[in-house]
Amino acid sequence: MSKTTNKEKILEAGLALIYKRGYNASGIQDIANEAKVPKGSFYNYFKSKEIFTTEVIKEYARVTLQFLKSRLNTGKGKALARLKKMLNYWADTMYSDYDGCGCLVGNLSQEMSNQSQEIRTALSENFEELEACFIKCIEEAKQQEELPQSTQSPKKIGRFIYNGWQGALIRAKAEGNNKQLKEYIDFIFKEVLN
Secondary structure (H helix, E strand, O other), X not given: OOHHHHHHHHHHHHHHHHHHHOOOOOOHHHHHHHHOOOHHHHHHHOOOHHHHHHHHHHHHHHHHHHHHHHHHHXXXXXXXXXXXXXXXXXXXXXXXXXXXXXXXXXXXXXXXXXXXXXXXXXXXXXXXXXXXXXXXHHHHXXXXXXXXXXXXXXXXXXXXXXXXXXXXXXXXXXXXXXHHHHHHHHHHHHHHOO
């Protein structure tokens, strides 16, 4: 197998393990075992677990950005309808497709942001990229006159929606269901975007 293939296997396995278990509970040997490569292969591509984790964050953000852009920024229909549909999709699939794991970037922020400046920087950069999709969607809603021109700035609203979603995810994980996510969506569309 080529080195590129092994690197991709290691990233994929590491992303899945860190997403499900967290950073501290995912050892390098565990990642190598999951990727079905020798432990030494890990160090051929990554000098440290921290550097590896920043690559995992970038890969997760890349996939999530692709999803958000296709659903929020280039999808069919009005901007607010796309936003509501996407948030409901996330709420509905959190336990069926994602085992209630929440958001990898949010999870790592809670676990590692006080322990590693390198990981904190990667998390912060990716939060900004992800929330930019929400901001763009709100900008479009304002341009389409779905929101009054007197509405707060799209940047403030988009950030509020994304940051609030992260908080609702924490509650949903703690409670083991999507009730908080559904309540959050209801609040956003009845009170913030009404």
